[in-house]
Amino acid sequence: xxxxxxxxxxxxxxxxxxxxxxxxxxxxxxxxxxxxxxxxxxxxxxxxxxxxxxxxxxxxxxxxxxxxxxxxxxxxxxxxxxxxxxxxxxxxxxxxxxxxxxxxxxxxxxxxxxxxxxxxxxxxxxxxxxxxxxxxxxxxxxxxxxxxxxxxxxxxxxxxxxxxxxxxxxxxxxxxxxxxxxxxxxx
Numbered sequence: 001x002x003x004x005x006x007x008x009x010x011x012x013x014x015x016x017x018x019x020x021x022x023x024x025x026x027x028x029x030x031x032x033x034x035x036x037x038x039x040x041x042x043x044x045x046x047x048x049x050x051x052x053x054x055x056x057x058x059x060x061x062x063x064x065x066x067x068x069x070x071x072x073x074x075x076x077x078x079x080x081x082x083x084x085x086x087x088x089x090x091x092x093x094x095x096x097x098x099x100x101x102x103x104x105x106x107x108x109x110x111x112x113x114x115x116x117x118x119x120x121x122x123x124x125x126x127x128x129x130x131x132x133x134x135x136x137x138x139x140x141x142x143x144x145x146x147x148x149x150x151x152x153x154x155x156x157x158x159x160x161x162x163x164x165x166x167x168x169x170x171x172x173x174x175x176x177x178x179x180x181x182x183x184x185x186x187x
Contacts (some may be wrong), residue, residue, distance in 0.1 A: 021154045025163050028145040032166060033140040036084055039169070042131040043078065043091060049127060052074050053120045075157040081150075085167060090173050098124070134170045142166050 050071060074094040081087040146165045149158040158164070 017153075018157060021157050022161060024144075025148055025154060025158060025161065028141070028148050029163065032138070032141040032145050035134070035141040036087075039091075039131065039134045039138055040087070042127060042134050043087070046094075046124070046131065047075055047079060048125045049120070049123055053124060067097075067100055070100060073097075088167070088169050088171075094169045098128075142168050 005049045071094070074097040078087070078090040078094045081090040123156070145163075149163050149165050
């Protein structure tokens with residue numbers, strides 16, 4: 001084999017390796033975007049259900065106006081979010097507002113007597129479970145992308161092609177203490 005042939009083979013192997021790494025990074029980025037699209041589907045379903053819940057609760061709990069306004073405002077902000085990071089932030093605010101709504105409703109058990117409210121509450125719980133699963137999947141795909149961007153040898157090419165680490169879908173620092181606290185159960 002001639003020196004020229006060896007150099008050609010090495011160049012072809014390197015080009016194939018670079019193409020493979022690049023294609024893997026693109027695939028991981030697309031998987032992350034698809035995972036967030038799945039979250040968007042769940043968020044849309046939740047956003048569509050919230051007006052029904054708010055209308056039902058308004059009929060039974062006029063004294064909870066501030067809590068309901070927080071939910072409505074958070075929903076509006078979530079609908080207006082454009083980027084993934086904005087959606088993550090506004091969705092966390094909406095989750096917090098919905099949590100406050102649930103706590104308020106538990107303080108007024110007479111509201112639970114209404115069958116429509118119970119059905120809506122079950123639907124919200126179902127959507128929240130699906131949303132949690134979608135968030136876990138999103139974080140898994142984000143972790144895979146971040147690992148590829150940060151590990152050798154793909155990290156050498158990631159920067160050149162504009163790939164960078166992406167944020168996970170996390171609980172905001174302001175809500176961390178509330179989330180980490182065990183719920184208090186009273187009978």
